[in-house]
Amino acid sequence: MALIVHKYGGTSMGSTDRIRNVAKRVAKWARAGHQMVVVPSAMSGETNRLLGLAKELAPSSGSAELNREFDMIASTGEQVSVGLLAIALQAEGIEAVSYTGWQVPLNTDSSYTKARIESIEDSRVRADLAAGKVVVIAGFQGVDDEMNITTLGRGGSDTSAVAIAAAMKAAECLIYTDVDGVYTTDPRIVPEARRLHTISFEEMLEMASLGSKILQIRSVEFAGKYRVPLRVLSSFTPWDIDIEEEAKSGTLISFEEDEKMEQAVVSGIAFNRDEAKVTLLGVPDKPGIAYQILGPVAEANIDIDVIIQNVSQEGKTDFSFTVHRNDYARTMALLEGTVGPATQAAKVQGDPKICKVSIVGIGMRSHVGVASKMFRALSEEGINIQMISTSEIKTSVVIDEKYMELAVRALHKAFELEKDPV
Ligand code: ADP
Ligand code: ASP
Ligand code: MG
Numbered sequence: 001m002a003l004i005v006h007k008y009g010g011t012s013m014g015s016t017d018r019i020r021n022v023a024k025r026v027a028k029w030a031r032a033g034h035q036m037v038v039v040p041s042a043m044s045g046e047t048n049r050l051l052g053l054a055k056e057l058a059p060s061s062g063s064a065e066l067n068r069e070f071d072m073i074a075s076t077g078e079q080v081s082v083g084l085l086a087i088a089l090q091a092e093g094i095e096a097v098s099y100t101g102w103q104v105p106l107n108t109d110s111s112y113t114k115a116r117i118e119s120i121e122d123s124r125v126r127a128d129l130a131a132g133k134v135v136v137i138a139g140f141q142g143v144d145d146e147m148n149i150t151t152l153g154r155g156g157s158d159t160s161a162v163a164i165a166a167a168m169k170a171a172e173c174l175i176y177t178d179v180d181g182v183y184t185t186d187p188r189i190v191p192e193a194r195r196l197h198t199i200s201f202e203e204m205l206e207m208a209s210l211g212s213k214i215l216q217i218r219s220v221e222f223a224g225k226y227r228v229p230l231r232v233l234s235s236f237t238p239w240d241i242d243i244e245e246e247a248k249s250g251t252l253i254s255f256e257e258d259e260k261m262e263q264a265v266v267s268g269i270a271f272n273r274d275e276a277k278v279t280l281l282g283v284p285d286k287p288g289i290a291y292q293i294l295g296p297v298a299e300a301n302i303d304i305d306v307i308i309q310n311v312s313q314e315g316k317t318d319f320s321f322t323v324h325r326n327d328y329a330r331t332m333a334l335l336e337g338t339v340g341p342a343t344q345a346a347k348v349q350g351d352p353k354i355c356k357v358s359i360v361g362i363g364m365r366s367h368v369g370v371a372s373k374m375f376r377a378l379s380e381e382g383i384n385i386q387m388i389s390t391s392e393i394k395t396s397v398v399i400d401e402k403y404m405e406l407a408v409r410a411l412h413k414a415f416e417l418e419k420d421p422v
Helices: 016-031 046-057 064-091 123-130 157-167 201-209 217-226 243-247 289-299 325-343 362-366 370-380 401-414
Strands: 003-008 035-040 096-099 106-108 117-120 134-137 141-143 149-151 172-177 198-200 230-234 251-254 268-272 275-284 304-309 316-324 347-351 354-360 387-391 394-400
Touching: 003 016, 003 157, 016 035, 016 064, 016 134, 035 064, 035 123, 035 157, 046 064, 064 096, 064 134, 064 141, 064 149, 096 123, 106 157, 117 157, 123 134, 157 172, 157 217, 198 201, 201 217, 201 251, 201 268, 201 354, 217 230, 268 401, 275 289, 275 325, 275 354, 289 304, 289 316, 289 325, 304 387, 316 325, 325 347, 354 401, 370 394, 370 401, 394 401
Parallel strands: 003 035, 003 172, 035 134, 096 134, 106 141, 172 230, 198 251
Antiparallel strands: 106 117, 141 149, 230 251, 268 354, 275 316, 275 347, 304 316, 354 394, 387 394
16 A cells, blocks of 8 residues: 555546546545545636636736735635545545645745745645545645745646655655656647657756646656656546556656666757747947846846857947746846946847747767757758757757747657657
8 A cells, every 4th residue: 555646637627527537546546555645736727717817907017916816816726626526536435635735734935926835744634544535635836934825836736746745755646647648749749759658857857947848847856856756647548447557657757767768869859938038239248247137137036048148249249048938028128227228238139939949868968969960950941040058968949939840840850759769
């Protein structure tokens, strides 16, 4: 008998029929003798609907007070889900109880809309499990020191599930979703994408941080820090499939660099259209200029991603960087208002219609020429590269947003990711 955490995403919870199916699957695991904690997301589309209502009424400038209310509203999606799932489990003859984040409690900091989990008090949950109940805990939410409801950022139910699994030392955390595992890239963009039986933790971390929405980045970070056995699998298989078979299906996030692991140079392609590019043209090329530009941006709590500075000509240079698209207007206002004039920039330019496409693979460490193969594949499609950023196990390019799908397909083909590595 083991303690197992299941997480079900929005599509898996998308209708009462689907919730009934989730309940039947969880009941199967409970009847097999496991202690079960289940973390569902809001029903698909619900978080967007709720935030849409909030935005209709919101003032144009954001604030912590406003974000507090966004969290108050968005968190109700998961509250409905836990109640429905607990009822569906009871209808299956399984004792079940539901909790919101604050009832557990799952403690977070106060950064509304992107709160971080600080601790989880599991005594109430443990008591229920000991009494033979299935415990259903709302994903995506927690509570801060002042009893304010917080949410963990979009896709945050993954993180709730892994954090609960870590805190409770669960034997495994199974992330049930609408695809049957982690693929070489999003199968919605490349139908030939191939499912990976295992993916190394480092690669999964890169894929998630570079925009692959299959797992929220923080859930992968938690899994790494606390060594939580983590698997991504489908909630659309028949609920009554053999439990042993189900436990081995999908994609395992592996912490061991096993020789048997699929040894491709490039394991996957991630993409992200949530970024925007800003450029300061004709800034003086002198010590301290990067700090003069990026210091105020960081002070305004704006995260910076790719940075590029050109070689200087006649003592002047161009300086570009990318930020989240949500921060684009704020960044432009900052550059046009104070930073541009302070640095004597000749001009401030912005482009929100960019995207970042990345190839990821631990095999890149020991292979040369991977990046140039990437650049060739893009040039053959006539795609202009605006920025490049590399690390040991990834190469990212910033390109025009309209070429994103073309780039992902071309790279998938160039690296023959549809084929099993030998
Ligand atoms: P859930 O609601 O279950 O959390 P998400 O929509 O957040 O599901 O994540 C699952 C989706 O992630 C898939 O439907 C797929 O389109 C997308 N996705 C992006 N990259 C990948 C990838 N490399 N492998 C599999 N799915 C991916
Ligand atoms: N319901 C939340 C969202 O849509 C959390 C999640 O699905 O993981 O972002
Ligand atoms: Mg998700």
